[in-house]
Structures are given as C-alpha cells and as structure tokens.
Amino acid sequence: MGLVLENITKIFRSDGSDMRAVDHIALEIPSGALVTLLGPSGCGKTTTLRMIAGFELPTEGSVRLEGEDITFLPPNQRNISMVFQSYALFPHLSVEENVAFGLKIKHISRDTVRKETREMIDLVGLRGLEKRRPDQLSGGQQQRVALARSLVMKPKVLLFDEPLSNLDAKLRESMRLEIRRIQQETAITSVYVTHDQVEAMSISDLIVIMEKGKIMQKGSPFEVYIRPENAFVADFIGKVNFIEGVADKQDPESGIVVSSSLKKSFNCRNALVEKGRPARIVVRPEAFSLSNARNEELNSIAGTVLSYSFLGSHLEYIVKLPDGSVINALEYNLSERQLPRVGEEKRLFFSKENAWTIPG
Amino acid sequence: MPFMRRRTREALAGWIFISPALVTQVLFIYFPLGWSFFVSFFRWNLIRPMRYIGFDNYTSMFTSSDFWHSLSVTFVYVAVTVPVSIFIGLLLALLVNLPWLKGKGAFRTFFYVPVITSMAAAAVIWAWIFESNVGLLNYFLSWFGIKSINWLSDPNYALVAMMIIGIWKRIGYNMVLFLAGLQVIPRTYYEAADIDGATPFKKFLSITWPLLSPTTLFVTVMQFIASFRVFVSVSVMTRGGPAQSTQVITFYLYENAFAYLKFGYAAAISVFMFVLMIIFTLIQFRFSKKRVHYL
Numbered sequence: 237m238g239l240v241l242e243n244i245t246k247i248f249r250s251d252g253s254d255m256r257a258v259d260h261i262a263l264e265i266p267s268g269a270l271v272t273l274l275g276p277s278g279c280g281k282t283t284t285l286r287m288i289a290g291f292e293l294p295t296e297g298s299v300r301l302e303g304e305d306i307t308f309l310p311p312n313q314r315n316i317s318m319v320f321q322s323y324a325l326f327p328h329l330s331v332e333e334n335v336a337f338g339l340k341i342k343h344i345s346r347d348t349v350r351k352e353t354r355e356m357i358d359l360v361g362l363r364g365l366e367k368r369r370p371d372q373l374s375g376g377q378q379q380r381v382a383l384a385r386s387l388v389m390k391p392k393v394l395l396f397d398e399p400l401s402n403l404d405a406k407l408r409e410s411m412r413l414e415i416r417r418i419q420q421e422t423a424i425t426s427v428y429v430t431h432d433q434v435e436a437m438s439i440s441d442l443i444v445i446m447e448k449g450k451i452m453q454k455g456s457p458f459e460v461y462i463r464p465e466n467a468f469v470a471d472f473i474g475k476v477n478f479i480e481g482v483a484d485k486q487d488p489e490s491g492i493v494v495s496s497s498l499k500k501s502f503n504c505r506n507a508l509v510e511k512g513r514p515a516r517i518v519v520r521p522e523a524f525s526l527s528n529a530r531n532e533e534l535n536s537i538a539g540t541v542l543s544y545s546f547l548g549s550h551l552e553y554i555v556k557l558p559d560g561s562v563i564n565a566l567e568y569n570l571s572e573r574q575l576p577r578v579g580e581e582k583r584l585f586f587s588k589e590n591a592w593t594i595p596g
Numbered sequence: 597m598p599f600m601r602r603r604t605r606e607a608l609a610g611w612i613f614i615s616p617a618l619v620t621q622v623l624f625i626y627f628p629l630g631w632s633f634f635v636s637f638f639r640w641n642l643i644r645p646m647r648y649i650g651f652d653n654y655t656s657m658f659t660s661s662d663f664w665h666s667l668s669v670t671f672v673y674v675a676v677t678v679p680v681s682i683f684i685g686l687l688l689a690l691l692v693n694l695p696w697l698k699g700k701g702a703f704r705t706f707f708y709v710p711v712i713t714s715m716a717a718a719a720v721i722w723a724w725i726f727e728s729n730v731g732l733l734n735y736f737l738s739w740f741g742i743k744s745i746n747w748l749s750d751p752n753y754a755l756v757a758m759m760i761i762g763i764w765k766r767i768g769y770n771m772v773l774f775l776a777g778l779q780v781i782p783r784t785y786y787e788a789a790d791i792d793g794a795t796p797f798k799k800f801l802s803i804t805w806p807l808l809s810p811t812t813l814f815v816t817v818m819q820f821i822a823s824f825r826v827f828v829s830v831s832v833m834t835r836g837g838p839a840q841s842t843q844v845i846t847f848y849l850y851e852n853a854f855a856y857l858k859f860g861y862a863a864a865i866s867v868f869m870f871v872l873m874i875i876f877t878l879i880q881f882r883f884s885k886k887r888v889h890y891l
Contacts, residue, residue, distance in 0.1 A: 289787075289791065290790075291787055291790075310790070311787070311790045311791045312790060312791055312792060312793030312794075313793075316791065317791060318787070318788070318791055320784045320787070320788060321784075322782060322784050324782070324784040324785050324787070324788040326785065326802065326803065326806070327806075327807070327889045327890070327891060328806040328807070328809075328889040337789075337792060337802070338791075338792030338793070341789075341792050341793050341794050341798060342792075342793065385788075389791075389792065
C-alpha cells in the first residue's frame, strides 16, 4: 500500500474553542493511484492534504508512506511534492530556474540539474519557454511549470491542492487530461483535492467524498455516482431526484419495494434500508424516460411539465408530481415533433436498475 | 440649484470636494516651488527690492567651497543613514513578523514611537544622551572600557551623532513598511520551499528579499529624500558645527536665507536640491527596474 492515513483527526484550537476540521479519517491509497478528496468548502479536504504534506500535524492518528510512519517528519523529509492552488511560482525566477529550484537546494551537480530540468520541461510541453518569467506565461503554462517543479523532485507522492481552480473552463478540461496523462506516465501516487465533481470524476481512480471532516463515501467514480451510500453523496455528485417513502418489503426478485408519498410502490435495486424504515429512492435525471402514455406501470409517475430547456443535445424537464414535489428529467434523441408543451401531462418511467435506495 | 445643468452641478461638486487638497497643494507645494525657482534668479534680502541677476546665484553656488563642503557632508550622512536604517528596519520587521513571538503589538509600537515623536523635542533628549560628562551613551560605553567621547563638540563624532539620531528616527517607519511587505508574500512560497528543503537563510535570499523588492525600492527612495533633507537635529543640537562638520545642505540653505538674508542664493540651493533628488530618484527607479519583482 502506498499511502495510509490511520484514523487521523485535526482539531484547530483558537480563542478557547475547538474546531474539528478532520474527524477520524482512515484511508488507504494504493501505489500509483490517483485519489481525489472531493467535498464542499470547509469539509476538511485541504487540511487532510496539508497533514499528508507535513504542513499540519494531526491531533490524532498517523500517516504512513510505504510502511514508514511519516506523521512527524518535516515536509522535506517525506519525499512528497505539492502543486499549489496558486502555483507558488517564484515571480523573479524563469521557468527553468523555478523547475530547478528544489534540485539546487539538494546540491545536485549542475549537469544533472540541467538534464533533469530539461526532461521535466519537455514532459510538460514547455520547451522553448525556459527563459520566460511566470508573468509572461498563460495560466495553463504556469500550471505546467508548477507540475514540472513538483515532478522534478521525483516524489513518492504528489499532492494537488485545487490546481485547476484558477483556470477558465476550457483550459481546465484540457489541463485535467494533461495531469492525468502525466500522472499515469510517471505512475506517481497522487492525492488530488477539488470541490469540482466533474474534475474528480474525470481523473480519479478513487474518489473520497468528504463532509464536515468525515468521509461520506469512497469508491470509484462509477460507484459513487451509481451507488451513493447517503443523500449527501447522491446530491453532491451530479444531479439527482429523491422520492421519499418507506421500505416496504424486500424481495430477491423485485428488490426493495418502497411505498412513497405518491401512494405508489416502486421496485428498487438495493436493500440498504430495513423494512419499515424511511427510505429515499435516488433516480438520476437521465434515468427517466418520458412518454404521453396514460397506463399505470410499477415504476412510473404521472406529472405536469412545469418548464423545459432545450440544451442542444438534450431537453431538460422540470415536472411537477401530484404530491407537489418536482422532478428533474433529461431526454435525449429528440426530434422537433417531441418538443413538449408547458402544462402537458407526461408519464416518467424508470427501471428498477436505475432506482437506488438510501436511508431516508 | 435647479437653474444649473446637471453636468455643471456635478463638475462644481467635484471641484468643491477636491478644493481642500488642491488649495493646500497649490499654496504649500506648487507655489513655493515656482516662487523658489523664480527667486533664484534674483538678489533679494527682503528689505531692498528684488534685482534680477540671471544665473549669478547658481554661479556663486557652484564656486563656493562651503556649498561643496555641505553637499559632501550631506552625501556622507545619506550614504550611512539610508542603508543602515533600511537594514535595521528590515531586521526588526523580520523579528516582529515571527509567528511565535509574543507581544508583537507592543514591539511594533515601541519601534514606531520615534517616528511620531517631535524631532525638536527628541533632539533635546538626545543632546542629554550625547552629553560628554553625564550623558547616557558615554556611561553605557564606559562599561566596555571606552573612554568618554565628546559627541557633539568633537568634529570627528558630531556627524556620527546626527546619523545615530537619524537612524533612530527612521527605523520604525522602515519597519512598518517592510512588515506590510512581508505580510503580503503568500505563505505558499515558503511552503513550496519547505517541501524542497530550503533553509531559513535560503528562503530569505530566494523568496523574502526578492519579493520585498518593491517595498525596498519605496523605502530607499523615501529614506534618501528624508535623509537629504535632515535639518531639525542639526539645527537644535550643533548648528552645523563643530568646525562645520555637521553643516548639511539644508542647514547651509537655512543660514544663507535667514542668517545672511541671501534669499535668492538660498532659493538657488533649494532648486539644486530639488533637481538632485529627482535625478537620484529616477536613477534608483531605472537601476531597480530589473531587480524589482511585483507579486
């Protein structure tokens, strides 16, 4: 196992009051994997990253790297590098001087410094810009310099603290692919912090979703999207609809059946909720199919189109249900004939496979 | 004022708002500046009418040995007080910026007090400190076996005494500016250097000093101008003596104007000082262009 966080907790004390930023986090990160800590502002993801880097000491727990306890080692003795949100490029140094900064501190021979710096500059695609200062580079180029400066130290673990948050949407997209390419090419164990779920989904081997200092769920991007363990995760990753109800019976064939406030039962996929307990059915907007049919079917709901938006590749509906709740649904493969009218009655279908239950 | 157009009303309001600053600037800066320049071409002693003499005042100034002496005294004073006060100011700023230091506020206040102290009042206290028989400084030096020094009456030491006062007066100002400069350097630079294993000295050389360069430039320019204009301490404590050893250019100007009533000549000196300070400031900006790094 590459990096292991054993039950780490961080409590900040100020003016006599305690603030628990990270609360008993346990995490195992395999060597060579890219793990993303994902969550809203103040969830403890950056504090966790700073404890791995050695900028903060855990109040409890330990950090182990390849079996060695590094909890109390200073940052420079951990064999870890970090790409900062602000890039932290020295404004008075050129690209190559920035990249070579760490190597020079280690008193490596001048030839080796030059060779390794050049290799890294090539790897991040900045050849020809070696003599430029950071203020003469675009945001994306600055990001590449920051990446090269971290990689040149050949760390065992590379930390990313919201590295793309200062870039525009288009550049962010290309840079995250670039980061993933370089990470896979170098096979460095990486911990990536972001609050952007699309970013997390697109580059991670494993996503760790955090809230109020705790891990809410960890799993592959597919797992956390398809099989959220709680309402927070379901809501945080992508768009979601919740249908409230009570777990009714559990049947290996039909799965869990939930009776909802819509006075209907739905066949759902998992059985995380005991019979008689409040349950929420999680249905993603793209899981619905809409029709004008009027016949009652098990996993279908009738509703009125409140509004819709045409977004090029698909239509996004807001549909009001009989109990007053509102459903967000997407419809792809459109033709002009299919455009709905506001106020029109629609029936929304979803399959058992697309209905996931979580505790209510 | 309904009879006025909206644009006129807005313009009038604007002029009213800036008028206090404008009147002060014109009355106390631009008018004296222009007047000095004008007067420098005249012989004028306040009693007789002004008489135009062309560049005679400037010719007299550049051929006067007293003028060159006072200029050289000023240069020595500036050459010592500017770097020393910047160095000590920076050291103090680094000290009071230490995260673990307790009572930072008290330290900052303590070092800043000289800046807001009246120089005339402080000069009287310093005169006592420098007193050769019962002065505090000689008493302190006697602990180290140093014999009594006639700080204010020995030509070899009087300028040193003026320098000490000048440095004491200005380090607090420099400290506050450096402190502000230190506090805007992002912490991530130091963290990046920490990960690379940089020592505190390496971090100072590679991060703090280069990124403080805009502050250093500003402090240098301000201190150069302030040092060049040193006057009160000399006026109160030594009157340019002993043996003209503390006759800085401002005091030379003052004596010519108010002791010898040579206002035209004194005005020529002030114009020369003005031009000299502008030239030095421009040189500093030009030389620092490649060495100043803005965040």
